[in-house]
Amino acid sequence: MDLIKSILFSPDKCNKCGKCSVACDKGVIYLNGLFRPIFANLSRCDACMKCESVCENNAIEVTFY
Ligand code: SF4
Numbered sequence: 001m002d003l004i005k006s007i008l009f010s011p012d013k014c015n016k017c018g019k020c021s022v023a024c025d026k027g028v029i030y031l032n033g034l035f036r037p038i039f040a041n042l043s044r045c046d047a048c049m050k051c052e053s054v055c056e057n058n059a060i061e062v063t064f065y
């Protein structure tokens with residue numbers, strides 16, 4: 001069952017710190033060559049909200065069912 005409805009990412013707020021990628025221990029978030037987070041493997045996401053919590057710029061908004 002998918003827990004995640006959506007992960008909204010606001011690139012204009014992101015400072016490319018990479019903390020969200022480190023915080024996600026499910027391997028959902030990785031950084032591309034420009035250190036921009038990419039949300040892949042969403043089926044692994046358990047809606048822990050760590051990525052949203054760790055982002056100091058409020059660039060991530062997780063919505064789940
Ligand atoms: S934690 Fe926030 S600011 Fe840092 S890379 Fe992730 S989305 Fe961007």
Ligand code: SF4
Pocket residue numbers: 023024025026027028029044045046047048049050051052062
């Ligand atoms: S909610 Fe948790 S498992 Fe899902 S992408 Fe964010 S840190 Fe990873």
